[in-house]
Amino acid sequence: MKPPSLKYSLAPLALLAAMLLFCGNARAQYPEPKNDLDKRVLTFLQNQSGEWKDMNVPVTDGRILYDLVLEGNYRKALEIGTSTGHSAIWIAWALSKTGGKLVTIEIDKQRYLQALQNFRKAGLSEHIDARLGDAHELVPALAGNWDFVFCDADKYWYKNYFTAMEGKLNKGGCFAAHNINTRSPDIREFLRYIQAHNGFTTGFRTGSRAGISVSYRK
Ligand SMILES: C[S@@+](CC[C@H](N)C(=O)[O-])C[C@H]1O[C@@H](n2cnc3c(N)ncnc32)[C@H](O)[C@@H]1O
Numbered sequence: 001m002k003p004p005s006l007k008y009s010l011a012p013l014a015l016l017a018a019m020l021l022f023c024g025n026a027r028a029q030y031p032e033p034k035n036d037l038d039k040r041v042l043t044f045l046q047n048q049s050g051e052w053k054d055m056n057v058p059v060t061d062g063r064i065l066y067d068l069v070l071e072g073n074y075r076k077a078l079e080i081g082t083s084t085g086h087s088a089i090w091i092a093w094a095l096s097k098t099g100g101k102l103v104t105i106e107i108d109k110q111r112y113l114q115a116l117q118n119f120r121k122a123g124l125s126e127h128i129d130a131r132l133g134d135a136h137e138l139v140p141a142l143a144g145n146w147d148f149v150f151c152d153a154d155k156y157w158y159k160n161y162f163t164a165m166e167g168k169l170n171k172g173g174c175f176a177a178h179n180i181n182t183r184s185p186d187i188r189e190f191l192r193y194i195q196a197h198n199g200f201t202t203g204f205r206t207g208s209r210a211g212i213s214v215s216y217r218k
Pocket of ligand 1: 153
């Protein structure tokens, strides 16, 4: 019998190395807990990892949202598209440190109810005002002075969400949008709009393949 080639005999080792690297990175994505709330959120997120099945952001992107809030010392945050609350938990966790609060909007009642439960379990309910309703109506009706917006709902409406919020963002405030690597004409139109906007500086954060754009108000 012919012995396996070196390429194939090294394959299990390469797989093991990749798994170790992946686990190391996954651990590194969680911030060090500094107080009881941190420990509670962290325990919830670790127990729940692998259980997010409702189009929720991956951990890498959750950590990016957490960092964005802390970097800007943001306090007043809006999320469009709660689902069952993974990204909201990361944003609200950072807001628990800046003394802020998150308003998050979801149209689907089951997901909204599940999110409320998750917020309680994570110990973050007091930092989150979860609203059940159509963001097409609720977002334009919001009053001003926002620091941070995370847009993660219906892709074809992204540009409308942006135009509804652009004048309500404080100077230095950030409009972050998820799934911008999607090859949809609506997302491309949204990207063209934000990149050409004189009032905003737009860049991108490297996280999951989904992609996150970040547009800062000048
Ligand atoms: C990609 S998921 C959000 C995932 C969530 N940000 C997370 O990471 O946990 C998009 C959510 O937006 C909600 N959605 C879609 N259109 C909406 C609308 N017009 N108003 C409010 N929510 C909407 C969907 O029901 C869905 O739960």
